[in-house]
Amino acid sequence: MIGWELVALAILGSATENLFRLAGTAFLALAIGFGVVWVVGAFRIMRMGVYVSGYGVRVRGLFRTQTLAWQDVEHIRLHQASHRLGRFEIPSGMTVLIERRDGGHVQTPLWAQGIDFHRRPGLFRSVYQDLRDRHALARLAPA
Incomplete structure (x- = not known):
């Protein structure tokens, strides 16, 4: 289950990176943002x-x-x-x-x-x- 979620996040991140031509710090901020949303969402789902x-x-x-x-x-x-x-x-x-x-x-x-x-x-x-x-x-x- 977690594997599918990580693959979906990777695809979304890659598509966003290509669409907006993100690199360096912008891409890192996007990755951290996706990670935080994923962790908070997983915690809420668990509860x-x-x-x-x-x-x-x-x-x-x-x-x-x-x-x-x-x-x-x-x-x-x-x-x-x-x-x-x-x-x-x-x-x-x-x-x-x-x-x-x-x-x-x-x-x-x-x-x-x-x-x-x-x-x-x-x-x-x-x-x-x-x-x-x-x-x-x-x-x-x-x-």
Whole structure:
């Protein structure tokens, strides 16, 4: 996986170098910039997920982290996600969606076809059920 990413970065760097005719310090700055973006992105991807505690649920995405107290969560449900491409709608599989009491929702990175669950559908259902159980337990607890 890392090899493919490094090859893609090398191709992007080479194309950028040729397009803008970069040399010396400019090319070094480009390489360092690509490296920093790659490391920061890899770190954020590594930390992506849904984290639960007695207080609530924290959803870490690639660009944003949201923390919701259990009392702010109305419902946790499965959602059939899809993407639109012009007039076409492309189904992308089941994800976990958190509905907030204020009517909004939070999309989680829990995706049935994702790398964590692709070949283990039972694990996806188990994680989803555990999240629902913790929400139900928190709703029963005195405030």
